[in-house]
Amino acid sequence: MKIAIVHDWLVTYAGAERVLASLINIWPEADLFSVIDFLSDQDRAQLGGKVAKTTFIQRLPKAKTKYQRYLPLMPMAIEQLDLSGYDLIISSSHAVAKGVLCGPDQLHVSYVHSPIRYAWDLQHQYLKEANLSTGLRGKVARMILHYMRMWDQRTAAGVDDFIANSHFIGARITKAYRRESTVIYPPVDTRGFALQEHKQDYYFTASRMVPYKRMPMIIEAFAAMPNKRLVVIGDGPEMEKAKAAAANAPNVTLLGYQPFAVLQEHMSNARAFVFAAEEDFGISPVEAQACGTPVIAFAKGGVVETVCGLDHPQxxxxxxxxQSVASLMAAIETFEINGSRITAQACRNNAERFSEARFELEMRQFVETRLTAARQSRQPAHTRPIQIAPTLVSSDLSARVVPIKSV
Structure with missing residues (x-):
């Protein structure tokens, strides 16, 4: 059996690429496809050294750094990938990967991180953050996104089975495509984080400094609570806003970008991990719990499925x-009053629900079950094995045989 794995684009190694790495670990013989592939050698090692077969966008000017400008071309590009020789196609999609062309004798399973966020319910937020709410450029952007929505919905018909990375994304899939999905939570490297029972007296947050992560808001909340210490790791477009928010807050420490070992140390020793984003799943809160570190998080998105609130037995x-300074401040006060109810071991146990081993087992079982069903459905009726319906026999020998169900 020939297997193809399709990914949107390969530029950095982030959450979606962790899923891809696990897919390759399950099916190491699979061929890899992507719109572009500019991974560093270090990141490519996480994918077993695989190099993707790419599209014409790979050769366009500044495709490595400005690839998102080519979004209008990506539907056409992904459809040019020739997957006609493959029996099983697995797409890992948050943009266009699920739109590959496939035939009736091919099984296409799509693991969806999200339907295209900026084309669906988050369109207005993205346009505002990109300063495209008004003007000619804004009108052009809306036209492009309208086209992307139509294409995205149409190509959903080419997917045999959708897998969502959370129930939150499952609801988005239903809304956008009118299709059901199966939830398989993405893999988190829980083995890379050791349980730390004893905590230090500081709060911690780490993220890319992009608008939806609300990092300046977290800093503003702690600036208003000078008796509580916050350590921040991360860099990005919102770094200057973060620095401005921390300018008069000596209790806030901005460390900028740090290597993984430094992040791991601060996360393990923190009193709690603070999170303010609306994420599809959210890996960082699970990593924090793997360290035995409680999480204080905005109650929307995938985090409500990965963090057990105070109403939970554990x-x-x-x-x-x-997503406001006042709401976060109130949550921190609530945590300090009720924190003794949260144990490091409970956090670790909860994090294990999202391990890499669990993901790989569930993905393999799901795909193998679908392959078996697909093979049976393609068999001519006269060659299929006859299935005898089980029966119930009464203890009264004179009673008739009652079938449980008909064939």
Whole structure:
């Protein structure tokens, strides 16, 4: 059996690429396809050294750094990948990967991180953050996104089975494509984080400094609570806003980008991990719990499935209702009052629900079950094995045989 794995684009090694690495670990013989592939040698090692077969966008000017400008061309590009010789196609998609062309004798299973966020329910937020809400450029952007939505919905018909990375994304799939999905949570390297029972007296957050992560908001909340210490790791476009928010807050320490070992140390020793984003799944809160560190998080998105709030018998954190300074401050006060109810071991046990081994087992079983069903459905009716319906026989020998169900 020939297997193809399709990914949107390969530029950095982040959450979606961790899923891809596990898929390759399950099916190491698979061929890899992507719109572009500019991974570093270090990142490629995580994928077993595989190099993707790419599209014409790979050769366009500045495709490595400005690839998102080519989004309008990506539907056409992904459809040019020739997968006609493959029996099984697995797409890992948050943009266009699920749109590959396939035939009736091929099984296409799509693991969806999200339907195209900026084309569906988050369109207005993205346009605002990109300063495209008004003007000619804004009108052009809306036209492009309208086209992307139509293409995205149409190509959903080419997918045999959808897998969502959370129930939150499963609801998006239903809304966008009118299709059901199976939830298989993405893999988290829980083995890379050791349980730390004893904590130090500081709070911790780490993320890319991009608008939806709300990092300046977290800093503003701690600036208003000078008796509570916050350590921040991360860099990105919002770094200057973060620095401005921390300018008059000596209790806030900005470390910028740091290697994994430094992040791991601070996460393990923190009193709690603070999270303010609306994520599809959210790997960082699970990594924090793997260290035995409680999580204080905005109660929307995948995090409500990965963090057990105070209403749970074994809580692992505090969930707050609004992305606001006041709501976060109230959550921190709630945590300090109820923190003794949250144990490091409970956090670790909860994190193990999202391990790499669990993901790989569930993915393999799902695909093998679908392959078996697909093979049986393609068999001519006269060659299929006859299935005898089980029966119930009464203890009264004169009673008739009652079938449980008909064939």
């Amino acid at each position: 809580p692992t954190g505090v969930l707050y209702p609004e």
